[in-house]
Amino acid sequence: MDTVVVGYEDAELLDLSCVTSTLSVAGDVxxxxxxxxxxxxxxxxxxxxxPGLRLEAHGALEHDTAPIDTLVVVGGLGSEAAARDPVLVAHVRRLARDARRVASVCTGAxxxxxxGLLDGRRATTHWRFAADLARAHPEVTVDPAPIFVRDGRIAxxxxxxxxxxxxxSFVAEDHGPxxxxxxxRSLVTYLQRPGTQAQMSLHVAAPVPADDVVRRVVDHVAGHLDADLGATALAARAGVSERHLARLFRAHLGRTPAxxxxxxxxxxxxxxxxxxxLPLARVAARCGFRSTETLRTAFIDAYGRTPSEHRRAFAVSAS
Structure with a gap:
């Protein structure tokens, strides 16, 4: 299955290697x-x-006429210059025309x-650059939340x-889950985060809280989701008043304990x-929700869909 990765000066090496190494390992297994x-x-x-490593190309973007199954454009610090290069952009458009699947990584969007490949489509990019992409291309519906978006043959x-x-997700689509x-397993990685998972995950969106009280409470919450995590219980565990704990959380995390x-x-x-x-009732109990209905409400608020819809969407992407 012929896959072309488009690179340019100042591309991000990790963008490249995540794609190429994953596909290479797929062949190995x-x-x-x-x-x-x-x-x-x-x-x-x-x-x-x-970070300054030189990478040899297999060929010239301008001269490649071989069949392409999947076209991937990577991101990086050089993506702005690449997007302003009319020759590079024209040949990406040409190659995309006959590809079964077209994708971008990070700022490759x-x-x-x-x-013009994202016109009228929903797309994502690195959360830090999503607003810039939306301003530059109002014809694109930019969603900064998901880790990836599939809209037709464009990802x-x-x-x-x-x-x-x-x-x-491409490997699962092509060869099964x-x-x-x-x-x-070969890559020793998590299989697989659903595309709808937020980029700004709770666990990576902010540095570890500098305040000892907030840090202890956050660690306790993460390890005891099915316990009593009400304001009174958390304040008692922290040894401070509920009002003071709320002030600390707002100051250090920008949100209340609840x-x-x-x-x-x-x-x-x-x-x-x-x-x-797991049945949704067990998921709700394990994560501290009083019922499947409160779980459902939380999902709709956070993801705009029910837990069942979330599960079906993931099953489709995996199969």
Whole structure:
């Protein structure tokens, strides 16, 4: 299965390797047919990737006429310049025309947008650059939340390692979820975060709280989702008043203790719904929701769909 990865000067090496290594490992563990991956660059020149490593290309973007199954444009600090390069953009548009599947990683969405490939579509990119993409291309519906978005044959993914999640979804689509799981095990990675999972996960959206009290409470919440995590219980555990704990949470996390607990429980439930066959009642109980109805309400508020819809969507992406 012929896959072309488009690179350019100042591309992000991790964007490239997440795609190429995942497809290479798929061949190692039984993908039939295996993936044939080639890196194309302007003029076929070697490119300097972050953090300063030189990477040789397989060929010139301008001269490639071989069949393409999947076209992937990576992101990086050079993506703005790449999106302003009319020759590069024109050849991405040309290659995309006959490809079965077209994708971008991170700020590679800038190049797809410049080529008009995202017009009228929903797309994502790294959360830090989503507003810029939306301003530059109002014809694109930019959603900064998901780690990847599939809209027809076009897929866009968020920052860097989300390329691994997107590529695993391609492997599952092409060869089935069992082989995708073997690839994930070989890569020693999580299989697989659903595309709807928020980029700004509770666990990575902010640094560890500097305040000792807030940090202790946050750690307790993460490890005891099914316990009593009401304001009174948390304040007692922290040894402060409820009012003072609320002030600390707003100052250090920008949300109340109750909001933090609800978010932690919802994210944990989303993970279980997407990656297990547990009945929703057990998911609700394990994550501290009083009933499946409160779980359902939390999902709609957070993701705009019910737990059942979330599970079905993940099942479709995995199969």
């Amino acid at each position: 039984g993908a039939d047919p295996p993936y044939a991956v080639r890196l194309l660059t302007p003029g076929g020149r070697a490119i300097t990737c972050r 800038r190049v797809l947008a410049a080529a 866009t993914s968020a920052g860097v390692t989300s390329a691994l999640d997107l590529t695993l 069992a082989l995708a799981r073997r690839v994930a 909001e933090h607990v609800r978010r932690a429980r919802t994210e944990a439930a989303a993970h279980l719904v997407a990656t297990t066959d």
